[in-house]
Amino acid sequence: AIQMTQSPSSLSASVGDRVTITCRASQGIANDLAWYQQKPGKAPKLLIFAASSLQSGVPSRFSGSGSGTDFTLTISSLQPEDFATYYCLQDYSYPWTFGQGTKVEIK
């Protein structure tokens, strides 16, 4: 199975900061990568699909980039509602696999 490694595992940031989360695949996955946001006690929410396509209704401060093995989720200006855990998912080959998550906390 393809391994997905996210970094960092957690980070502290302030409102207004630019935040970058990285996801690395153990082998090439083209652009078959999605990003999810999860808040405590809630179901995950799809933010980005196909590495860089913004899901409908998601604020434009969220963006994704990358292809092959290295991917990035960027939040251009962190808002209070963005404090959450973020996961990447490769949907290139079965079994699909998630990264271990990145918790974004308030500094």
Add this chain to the structure above:
Amino acid sequence: QVQLVESGGGAVQTGRSLRLSCVASGFSLGSYGMHWVRQAPGKGLEWVSLIWFDGSQKYYADSVKGRFTISRDNSKNTLYLQMNSLRAEDTAVYYCVRDLSLGRSDPGYWGQGTLVTVSS
């Protein structure tokens, strides 16, 4: 709007079986692939299984292959997950998830989940 409501979770002994159901509304279930994704308490997400819109193809995580079976009854707008030979490590919230759109199989629309607790 898309609604997915899971049921069937609960406490079960190691080695026993359990069947989860997911009733879909707000869309035609038969047009979309469907997934199960789980999350152990305090842990990350784990993709479990996918079934194509017509049930013709099914895929599983290595951790559940041979023990879990995904199925669907489009006439009843219902997705199932039959879980056999349950282990403690299967303890998790199980989410029913719909493909994002026709032609995009990314897990896009999530239910609220049902908790399965496996213990001896």
